[in-house]
Amino acid sequence: MKMKANQLTATRQGNLVLDSVSYSFEADRFYGMIGPNGAGKTTLLHLLSGTDRPDRGEVLLDDRPIAEVPRKTLARRLAVLQQGGLPPVGFTVREVVAMGRYPHQNWLGGEESDPASIIDEALDTMGLRHLQKRRLHQLSGGERQRAALAKLMAQQPDILLLDEPTTYLDIGYQVSLLDTVRAWQREKGLLVIAVLHDLNLAALYCDELLALHNGKIAAAGTPEDVLQPSVIEEMYGTQTTAIRHPITGAPQLMLQPKA
Amino acid sequence: MLLLAVSIIGCLSIGSAGLSFGDVWGILLHQLPGMPDAEANWSSGEIAVVTQVRLSRVILDVLVGASLALAGAGFQGVLRNPLADPYTLGVASGSSVGAALIIFMGWQMVLGIWTVPLVAFSTGIVTLMAVIWLSRSKGVMQIETVILSGVIIQSFLGAFVSLLVSMSEGVVNQILFWIMGSLALRSWEHVYMVLPFLCVAFPILLFHGQALNLFTLGERHAANLGVRVERTKLAVLIVSTLLTAAAVSVSGVIGFVGLVVPHVIRLLVGPDYRLIIPLSAMGGGVFMLWADTLARTALGAKELPLGVVTALVGAPIFAYLLHRRMKVEGGGRE
Numbered sequence: 001m002k003m004k005a006n007q008l009t010a011t012r013q014g015n016l017v018l019d020s021v022s023y024s025f026e027a028d029r030f031y032g033m034i035g036p037n038g039a040g041k042t043t044l045l046h047l048l049s050g051t052d053r054p055d056r057g058e059v060l061l062d063d064r065p066i067a068e069v070p071r072k073t074l075a076r077r078l079a080v081l082q083q084g085g086l087p088p089v090g091f092t093v094r095e096v097v098a099m100g101r102y103p104h105q106n107w108l109g110g111e112e113s114d115p116a117s118i119i120d121e122a123l124d125t126m127g128l129r130h131l132q133k134r135r136l137h138q139l140s141g142g143e144r145q146r147a148a149l150a151k152l153m154a155q156q157p158d159i160l161l162l163d164e165p166t167t168y169l170d171i172g173y174q175v176s177l178l179d180t181v182r183a184w185q186r187e188k189g190l191l192v193i194a195v196l197h198d199l200n201l202a203a204l205y206c207d208e209l210l211a212l213h214n215g216k217i218a219a220a221g222t223p224e225d226v227l228q229p230s231v232i233e234e235m236y237g238t239q240t241t242a243i244r245h246p247i248t249g250a251p252q253l254m255l256q257p258k259a
Numbered sequence: 260m261l262l263l264a265v266s267i268i269g270c271l272s273i274g275s276a277g278l279s280f281g282d283v284w285g286i287l288l289h290q291l292p293g294m295p296d297a298e299a300n301w302s303s304g305e306i307a308v309v310t311q312v313r314l315s316r317v318i319l320d321v322l323v324g325a326s327l328a329l330a331g332a333g334f335q336g337v338l339r340n341p342l343a344d345p346y347t348l349g350v351a352s353g354s355s356v357g358a359a360l361i362i363f364m365g366w367q368m369v370l371g372i373w374t375v376p377l378v379a380f381s382t383g384i385v386t387l388m389a390v391i392w393l394s395r396s397k398g399v400m401q402i403e404t405v406i407l408s409g410v411i412i413q414s415f416l417g418a419f420v421s422l423l424v425s426m427s428e429g430v431v432n433q434i435l436f437w438i439m440g441s442l443a444l445r446s447w448e449h450v451y452m453v454l455p456f457l458c459v460a461f462p463i464l465l466f467h468g469q470a471l472n473l474f475t476l477g478e479r480h481a482a483n484l485g486v487r488v489e490r491t492k493l494a495v496l497i498v499s500t501l502l503t504a505a506a507v508s509v510s511g512v513i514g515f516v517g518l519v520v521p522h523v524i525r526l527l528v529g530p531d532y533r534l535i536i537p538l539s540a541m542g543g544g545v546f547m548l549w550a551d552t553l554a555r556t557a558l559g560a561k562e563l564p565l566g567v568v569t570a571l572v573g574a575p576i577f578a579y580l581l582h583r584r585m586k587v588e589g590g591g592r593e
Contacts, residue, residue, distance in 0.1 A: 051479055051483060071482070071486065075484050076485070080483040082477075086476060086480070087475075087477060089476060090525075091475070091529075091530055091531070096476075099472065099473055100484070102469060102485055102486070103484060107466070109469055
């Protein structure tokens with residue numbers, strides 16, 4: 001199982017957002033997408049998810065153009081955690097997680113086998129069992145994000161696209177959410193592509209980083225390759241100092257104020 | 260379901276002809292095959308009141324109420340807007356223009372009793388096509404644009420109706436009465452005009468119930484879960500509009516039912532469209548039945564405009580339910 005972006009070009013309101021971006025994504029790997037605001041990260045994720053179409057180029061899923069894959073078939077393979085997470089709706093946590101089963105249902109809304117155990121497992125993994133009867137608008141932001149991830153688990157995809165999954169979460173939730181995603185990714189051999197704003201978190205969790213700048217890939221490779229102060233200054237216009245994480249050995253960037 | 264059955268039985272028995280509960284049901288039961296002829300016990304006039312006038316009207320009440328409430332649920336689901344109702348897309352204004360024009364010109368009988376319904380239906384559909392044409396670009400309908408296009412068309416056509424009303428002298432009341440909605444003097448033909456739409460639309464909407472649930476999370480969420488968003492939007496909008504146009508063409512513009520019944524159902528059973536859709540149909544039927552029974556009996560022989568009754572009765576009920584829920588949930592948002 002693999003995914004390939006092939007010369008993707010996209011314009012939004014007349015502006016070139018992605019400029020002929022090509023990249024190959026392999027199974028059983030955790031990719032991090034970084035880059036400054038407006039670099040085209042979310043646009044690229046929308047194209048990879050198949051909900052938006054590029055102006056030129058194509059996305060290939062196992063060598064098949066994603067535009068040709070029926071929506072439900074695609075949703076059985078690929079799940080997306082959107083920026084901003086789930087809206088505060090009146091459905092209960094359990095009902096929302098059960099919505100993840102939609103692509104597996106026939107036209108009458110039934111499934112071959114009872115999905116209850118799959119939903120239970122997703123709730124347990126995310127520690128939401130005791131909240132399953134609560135309505136989404138009664139939850140905190142962090143709990144709602146866990147519900148969103150539980151919904152993706154119920155979807156049982158082999159590709160996971162995450163758009164800023166940790167934004168607005170406190171550090172406790174950030175770490176536990178990414179821990180969960182990585183454990184899940186390792187267990188099932190998922191292909192994960194996550195847009196992350198926190199470069200140090202990206203370095204801790206990702207196998208490979210993809211740095212987008214002005215609609216192009218500015219750098220790609222292991223965190224060590226990409227998180228070079230020179231590359232970072234080029235992209236963000238900010239000076240940093242690179243050090244090693246004392247325990248994991250991952251590269252970490254220290255910010256330094258100009259004044 | 261039980262409430263619907265009880266309501267039908269009850270409202271059938273209420274009326275100005277002075278027949279008793281027993282009379283009404285005696286006559287109806289005698290219509291069943293194998294029963295002795297009803298004329299032995301009742302006059303042919305009494306039989307006609309029950310089988311021709313009252314039964315058809317009661318059934319039409321239920322059908323129109325169900326259609327409007329279903330359409331309302333469909334529009335609210337797709338447009339994800341709590342203020343959406345069957346008239347949001349301007350269908351009712353389109354139908355009103357057609358009907359007002361026919362009444363203004365005095366052409367009501369050109370095609371028999373079908374004239375006003377047929378013209379109102381057609382102009383309603385033309386209006387929908389105009390709205391969809393206005394709001395589509397590159398095969399995608401933005402919800403905000405759909406609503407705005409509906410508002411624009413609605414106010415334009417509304418002005419046109421007002422123009423006709425102000426220009427006409429003798430028929431002002433007739434036009435206004437049509438616009439305010441009424442189910443007086445309707446017959447079985449009108450029932451047959453609405454029934455097929457309801458029979459087709461109900462299963463289609465029910466089938467889209469789960470997709471509408473996913474819509475509440477947002478269109479992109481729905482797409483990522485495998486919903487064909489544009490197709491679903493178009494299907495639900497068209498089906499709901501056909502229902503509305505069919506209902507409006509026989510009854511005129513009856514407000515409030517399509518807006519409030521789905522909300523009341525939502526307050527009672529929660530946000531799941533797989534429940535909201537069938538229960539709205541039933542609730543709309545029951546609500547309309549009682550509203551119309553009130554409209555035809557409250558002032559004795561004089562009929563009240565049905566649209567006035569639905570709003571007068573419906574608004575306080577809705578306000579009470581809303582208030583009660585806010586107290587229970589401490590003001591949580593929908």
